[in-house]
Amino acid sequence: MNMEFTPDQLQRYHRQMILRELGAAGQQKISDAKVFIAGAGGLGSPAGYYLAAAGIGTLAIADNDLVELSNLQRQIAHNTERIGMLKSDSAQSTFKALNPEVNIISITQRIIAENVAELIRDFDIVVDCTDNFAVRYLLNDACVLMNKPLVSGAVAGFKGHLTTIIPGQGHCFRCIFEEMPPDAEEPSCRQAGVLGAFAGVIGAMQAMEVLKLVTGAGEPLKNTLLIYDGLKSEFRRVNAPRNKDCPVCGDDPYITIPGC
Amino acid sequence: MAVKVRIPTPLQKLTQGREEVEAKAGSVVDVISDLDAQFPGLGERISENGKVRRFVNIYLNEEDIRFLQAEQTAVKDGDEVSIIPAIAGGSSR
Numbered sequence: 110m111n112m113e114f115t116p117d118q119l120q121r122y123h124r125q126m127i128l129r130e131l132g133a134a135g136q137q138k139i140s141d142a143k144v145f146i147a148g149a150g151g152l153g154s155p156a157g158y159y160l161a162a163a164g165i166g167t168l169a170i171a172d173n174d175l176v177e178l179s180n181l182q183r184q185i186a187h188n189t190e191r192i193g194m195l196k197s198d199s200a201q202s203t204f205k206a207l208n209p210e211v212n213i214i215s216i217t218q219r220i221i222a223e224n225v226a227e228l229i230r231d232f233d234i235v236v237d238c239t240d241n242f243a244v245r246y247l248l249n250d251a252c253v254l255m256n257k258p259l260v261s262g263a264v265a266g267f268k269g270h271l272t273t274i275i276p277g278q279g280h281c282f283r284c285i286f287e288e289m290p291p292d293a294e295e296p297s298c299r300q301a302g303v304l305g306a307f308a309g310v311i312g313a314m315q316a317m318e319v320l321k322l323v324t325g326a327g328e329p330l331k332n333t334l335l336i337y338d339g340l341k342s343e344f345r346r347v348n349a350p351r352n353k354d355c356p357v358c359g360d361d362p363y364i365t366i367p368g369c
Numbered sequence: 370m371a372v373k374v375r376i377p378t379p380l381q382k383l384t385q386g387r388e389e390v391e392a393k394a395g396s397v398v399d400v401i402s403d404l405d406a407q408f409p410g411l412g413e414r415i416s417e418n419g420k421v422r423r424f425v426n427i428y429l430n431e432e433d434i435r436f437l438q439a440e441q442t443a444v445k446d447g448d449e450v451s452i453i454p455a456i457a458g459g460s461s462r
């Protein structure tokens with residue numbers, strides 16, 4: 110570990126480096142980390158923003174959608190001038206402007222079974238900010254099989270979910286949610302609506318989970334599902350143990366290749 | 370005292386918009402039957418032939434009933450039952 114910081118870095122990261130739980134060693138771990146964010150929407154915008162701000166060494170942001178006017182009430186990585194631009198490119202330039210030190214990679218491919226392993230291979234942690242169950246299960250399976258921590262966040266209406274999956278240390282997404290609801294095809298923000306600030310809470314918490322995993326500070330949200338009710342300002346935790354019958358992380362798994 | 374049941378947003382149209390309702394103690398199956406008697410149609414959305422649908426999670430207090438005695442898990446007065454569907458929104462579209 111190379112603990113040499115430039116004067117600019119010492120200034121930029123001063124407020125987090127003086128945290129006892131982080132220190133210079135924690136900052137070095139942040140600078141060495143490689144994080145893959147799937148989705149540059151209402152969750153990926155704040156998650157990526159805060160991770161770039163914190164100085165994550167390499168940040169990939171994957172999204173194949175274009176910025177639309179209706180995205181801008183919540184997707185704060187983009188702006189009005191970027192309508193029509195690829196979201197991953199827009200997020201890349203926003204995060205780069207905030208922190209030019211971060212190596213930000215824009216991934217414009219859609220995440221599918223055929224490329225998921227290749228896309229996440231070089232990263233330490235995956236952050237699920239996507240908007241559909243098929244990709245959620247795909248990222249989960251790939252992370253379990255490739256032994257990568259996965260920070261999963263989701264929002265619909267005023268309900269948000271957050272959980273941190275550490276393969277080999279407990280549950281996975283399929284252990285909690287065995288099957289996708291039959292009416293789940295439609296992207297849920299279009300269906301249920303969402304406030305930007307509400308998505309921002311979960312997205313910022315996803316960034317927190319990543320920073321805790323990277324630095325070793327605190328306790329990751331493993332084996333737990335956190336449920337946020339924005340209208341009541343209420344956080345609840347329910348236990349989410351590993352399911353021994355889980356198709357991917359159970360005792361006798363039948364999913365051995367992501368997407369199969 | 371009864372059992373407090375938390376109804377998820379998509380099912381609140383069956384409970385006149387109420388997020389919290391009450392049910393009589395018993396097994397999880399009994400709770401679902403009681404809910405369906407009070408709010409017709411609710412039972413079918415949660416379960417089928419006495420089995421909780423696989424895309425619906427039911428928690429007794431903080432525990433997923435699949436890791437307790439599933440549908441036969443005993444629910445006492447004062448307990449809280451939460452019905453929690455998976456959500457997928459990443460707030461992208």
Ligand SMILES: [Zn+2]
Pocket residue numbers: 280281282283284285351352355356357358359
């Ligand atoms: Zn599992």
